[in-house]
Amino acid sequence: MRKFRLYILGALTAAFLGAAPEALAQPTVRVEVDQNTVSMDDTLTMTVEIRGGSALTTPEIPPLGNFDVVGRSTANSVEIVNGEMSVSKTFTYVLSPRRVGDFQIGPVKVYIEGQEYSAGPVRVRVTPDGGGGGPGYQTQPSFPQMPGFPSAPPGFPQMPGMPQPWPRQPPQAPPDDKAYADTFVTAETDRKEVYVGQQVIFTFRLYSSVSISGATLSLPDFKDFFTEELMKERKYETELGGRRYAVNEWRFALFPTKAGDLQTGETKVKGNVPVRINRGPFDDPFFQGFAMTSKPRTFAAASVGIKVKELPPSPQDFTGLVGQFAISSTLSKDSLSLGETSNLKIEVSGKGNIREANLPDLQNLDYFKVYPSKPEVKLDKSLQGLSGKKIFEYALVAERPGTTGIPAQEFSYFNPETGTYEKLSTAPLTVHILGGPSSEKLVTAGLEDSKAAAAAQGPAFDLRPLKPAAAVLYSQALRPWEGATAWTLLVGAPIGFLGLIGWGRYRARSLAHADDRKRSRAFKQAKAAVQKLGGESDFSKLSLVFKQYLSDRFLVKGTALTPLEIEDLLKSRGVPIETYRRAVYFLEQLDMWQYGGAADKRPSDKMLKLEAMDLLREIEKAT
Amino acid sequence: MNLRKIFIIGCLVFFPVSARAVTPAELANQAQADYQAGRYEDAIRAWGELGEIGFHNGDLYYNIASAYWRLGKVGQARRYFLGARDWSPRDPDIRHNLAFLEAKVDKAPPAEGPRALLRKIPWYRLSLNASEALILTAAGSLGLFGFLAVHRLRRRPAFAVAAACCALPLVYGLFQLALRRPPHWLSEPALIVAPRVALRENPLPDASSREELKDGALVELRKSQGDFALVKSASGKEGWVERSSLGEIP
Numbered sequence: 036m037r038k039f040r041l042y043i044l045g046a047l048t049a050a051f052l053g054a055a056p057e058a059l060a061q062p063t064v065r066v067e068v069d070q071n072t073v074s075m076d077d078t079l080t081m082t083v084e085i086r087g088g089s090a091l092t093t094p095e096i097p098p099l100g101n102f103d104v105v106g107r108s109t110a111n112s113v114e115i116v117n118g119e120m121s122v123s124k125t126f127t128y129v130l131s132p133r134r135v136g137d138f139q140i141g142p143v144k145v146y147i148e149g150q151e152y153s154a155g156p157v158r159v160r161v162t163p164d165g166g167g168g169g170p171g172y173q174t175q176p177s178f179p180q181m182p183g184f185p186s187a188p189p190g191f192p193q194m195p196g197m198p199q200p201w202p203r204q205p206p207q208a209p210p211d212d213k214a215y216a217d218t219f220v221t222a223e224t225d226r227k228e229v230y231v232g233q234q235v236i237f238t239f240r241l242y243s244s245v246s247i248s249g250a251t252l253s254l255p256d257f258k259d260f261f262t263e264e265l266m267k268e269r270k271y272e273t274e275l276g277g278r279r280y281a282v283n284e285w286r287f288a289l290f291p292t293k294a295g296d297l298q299t300g301e302t303k304v305k306g307n308v309p310v311r312i313n314r315g316p317f318d319d320p321f322f323q324g325f326a327m328t329s330k331p332r333t334f335a336a337a338s339v340g341i342k343v344k345e346l347p348p349s350p351q352d353f354t355g356l357v358g359q360f361a362i363s364s365t366l367s368k369d370s371l372s373l374g375e376t377s378n379l380k381i382e383v384s385g386k387g388n389i390r391e392a393n394l395p396d397l398q399n400l401d402y403f404k405v406y407p408s409k410p411e412v413k414l415d416k417s418l419q420g421l422s423g424k425k426i427f428e429y430a431l432v433a434e435r436p437g438t439t440g441i442p443a444q445e446f447s448y449f450n451p452e453t454g455t456y457e458k459l460s461t462a463p464l465t466v467h468i469l470g471g472p473s474s475e476k477l478v479t480a481g482l483e484d485s486k487a488a489a490a491a492q493g494p495a496f497d498l499r500p501l502k503p504a505a506a507v508l509y510s511q512a513l514r515p516w517e518g519a520t521a522w523t524l525l526v527g528a529p530i531g532f533l534g535l536i537g538w539g540r541y542r543a544r545s546l547a548h549a550d551d552r553k554r555s556r557a558f559k560q561a562k563a564a565v566q567k568l569g570g571e572s573d574f575s576k577l578s579l580v581f582k583q584y585l586s587d588r589f590l591v592k593g594t595a596l597t598p599l600e601i602e603d604l605l606k607s608r609g610v611p612i613e614t615y616r617r618a619v620y621f622l623e624q625l626d627m628w629q630y631g632g633a634a635d636k637r638p639s640d641k642m643l644k645l646e647a648m649d650l651l652r653e654i655e656k657a658t
Numbered sequence: 659m660n661l662r663k664i665f666i667i668g669c670l671v672f673f674p675v676s677a678r679a680v681t682p683a684e685l686a687n688q689a690q691a692d693y694q695a696g697r698y699e700d701a702i703r704a705w706g707e708l709g710e711i712g713f714h715n716g717d718l719y720y721n722i723a724s725a726y727w728r729l730g731k732v733g734q735a736r737r738y739f740l741g742a743r744d745w746s747p748r749d750p751d752i753r754h755n756l757a758f759l760e761a762k763v764d765k766a767p768p769a770e771g772p773r774a775l776l777r778k779i780p781w782y783r784l785s786l787n788a789s790e791a792l793i794l795t796a797a798g799s800l801g802l803f804g805f806l807a808v809h810r811l812r813r814r815p816a817f818a819v820a821a822a823c824c825a826l827p828l829v830y831g832l833f834q835l836a837l838r839r840p841p842h843w844l845s846e847p848a849l850i851v852a853p854r855v856a857l858r859e860n861p862l863p864d865a866s867s868r869e870e871l872k873d874g875a876l877v878e879l880r881k882s883q884g885d886f887a888l889v890k891s892a893s894g895k896e897g898w899v900e901r902s903s904l905g906e907i908p
Binding site: 498499500501502503504505506507508509510511512513518520521522524525526528529531532535536539 | 682683686687689690693705708712713714715716717718720721724727745746751754755758759787789792793795796797799800802803804806807810
């Protein structure tokens with residue numbers, strides 16, 4: 036598969052660079068037109084197809100004096116059929132005739148690697164009448180009855196909703212001045228007589244020489260047809276009877292589902308058209324620009340009749356496909372090992388309702404187990420109709436060694452151009468499967484119906500292939516440290532979180548009770564501090580212990596309390612007068628002994644400690 | 659020179675040759691070659707050696723199971739396919755082969771109705787093996803409780819949202835972990851790995867048989883006693899089978 040992709044990539048690169056033209060098929064040039072007879076009010080599509088050139092190749096179109104090129108497009112495609120690659124480039128020109136007559140377009144020349152290739156010329160007849168169209172065209176212009184609906188004056192201003200600028204088509208021969216109203220519609224089909232399932236192109240056009248706003252299309256239900264819209268809305272300008280018209284065009288591909296005289300149904304378009312107001316004495320052309328209003332109008336095109344014929348008796352392999360088609364098949368690998376897969380791709384392409392394409396089941400593939408994919412449909416919508424491709428893909432898993440073939444896949448379709456059934460067939464393919472001669476036999480020992488099961492399933496082995504040797508050389512088990520880490524994280528994360536919560540609560544509780552603890556511990560700490568004091572008459576330390584006690588006990592910040600502050604503090608806390616006066620006196624004495632030089636008159640350390648403890652006890656008791 | 663010296667010299671001369679280490683890649687290639695040549699027992703032996711030296715993965719068990727299937731040992735094949743599924747639960751090949759084998763062994767009629775529709779949805783693509791489930795659970799746990807802790811400290815809603823996001827992998831990982839490693843007291847699956855095994859009333863070789871269990875039948879292991887094990891069969895009957903006829907899922 037990878038090789039195949041690389042091959043495609045390489046081929047595309049070569050094609051787009053024009054570097055490998057030798058890999059391409061013999062160049063061919065083809066020119067064709069969608070109709071050989073065209074009316075002056077219609078357009079002609081010329082297609083130039085170059086196969087085998089490079090992406091830079093362009094055709095040399097001769098002067099088109101009798102036609103104007105009103106549109107052009109280019110399409111590239113690369114096809115690989117049965118291993119052979121071909122590059123094609125399609126140039127499409129939309130031509131509008133300038134005059135009536137028989138004309139010749141071409142020949143068209145192309146230069147590839149210095150060699151000239153040419154195609155054409157093609158002959159085209161241009162008819163004067165607007166309703167004629169090509170051979171088989173049925174045009175039914177419908178002129179609405181609009182009493183009192185005047186023509187718009189020249190140079191009438193554009194109304195909103197009408198896009199500008201539109202592509203202009205050259206003036207055409209005026210068929211009949213009176214035959215064209217300001218606004219009218221036409222509905223037509225490219226064929227009057229078709230087979231069931233054959234493509235018919237239905238075209239609806241709205242011609243307007245005045246500006247129409249809010250135009251909405253109302254389609255018939257096409258109940259006897261399968262319908263595919265070819266384009267949303269095409270806009271251009273044309274000239275009829277000496278008047279310039281803006282044209283809005285819609286196209287649909289119709290596929291009749293039954294035989295008989297069928298009708299497409301009436302097609303309508305609604306929109307607001309400008310009308311002039313009669314202003315009595317002021318009804319003068321000078322005031323026309325100020326005397327206009329818009330009114331809703333409905334324009335209807337009559338139903339178009341189509342005669343639909345039954346298909347002739349069909350062969351068995353006909354699946355309902357009608358049109359012109361081709362088939363191709365590719366295989367991603369034609370040499371593979373047991374258990375490997377090769378992709379078979381079958382592509383049906385052509386013009387018609389490609390959705391109807393169906394392949395019969397793959398037969399006689401004893402060497403493979405077949406896994407079909409859902410078919411993929413790619414539609415190509417253009418003015419010329421519906422075409423496209425339907426791709427069928429199958430994954431073929433090799434189950435038996437040997438050389439085998441994939442037989443041609445066939446089915447029939449009906450070609451309405453020839454009126455006959457034609458057969459599509461792919462080329463047979465050969466595949467080489469490598470592997471041991473009998474290594475893949477089905478073994479079902481131990482099962483009661485093993486032989487019957489094997490017989491019923493044929494030689495296919497239903498277990499899927501072995502995993503490659505290199506695929507088993509790894510371990511999905513965790514290493515011990517990996518497992519331990521994972522379990523630690525798994526269990527540790529919630530434990531850690533719970534720990535965080537517990538710590539937070541403990542901390543909050545501690546903060547809430549800190550003051551109580553401080554108060555309750557004040558006496559104990561003071562007592563311990565007093566007993567710890569040495570015998571060096573350290574009055575400052577004793578004073579500090581005493582003040583620290585007062586600070587903790589009464590939750591006062593700092594220890595720099597003056598005797599007056601201590602007196603107020605103790606008084607406010609209900610300490611008896613003799614106790615707080617004694618305490619103040621004791622502290623003043625301590626200060627005096629320390630700073631007043633009266634240390635020789637002080638009592639002994641023991642007495643000081645006893646006095647201090649006695650005071651602390653009394654304060655503690657009182658509070 | 660006595661015999662002892664000759665033996666020692668002989669060992670020194672021949673040891674480097676005889677003890678030449680076989681690399682795992684060589685062993686894997688050898689197993690593959692044995693399998694392709696139809697030497698399934700040799701292939702199983704070689705893959706078994708890879709398992710013994712630490713290569714535990716679904717692909718290895720898948721290959722062993724395929725080789726057992728070729729040998730006709732359905733029980734062993736199913737056992738290793740189940741093991742392979744536990745290691746590589748998202749591998750469609752293993753699922754396919756196991757379904758194929760179980761269809762042969764159990765002969766269960768295909769499910770119908772909504773259950774069949776539900777079975778068609780490839781839920782197994784979301785499965786995890788035990789290692790993956792453990793890593794996912796650990797990461798989810800770390801994320802959930804880590805973000806909760808940060809949210810508790812910083813009080814920002816973004817951390818709460820992040821924690822909620824981490825709860826999903828944690829729950830899913832725990833669910834997958836429970837699926838892969840169910841607690842032994844809840845259920846311990848085992849397989850019959852012998853052709854026909856009698857489910858006996860007592861742990862004795864000549865005890866009367868309650869049921870005959872086929873090769874590959876799934877049973878529930880209750881307890882072991884000597885050479886016998888008490889099991890519960892799929893039909894709900896309890897009885898004793900020989901320990902040697904029972905295989906646990908690797």
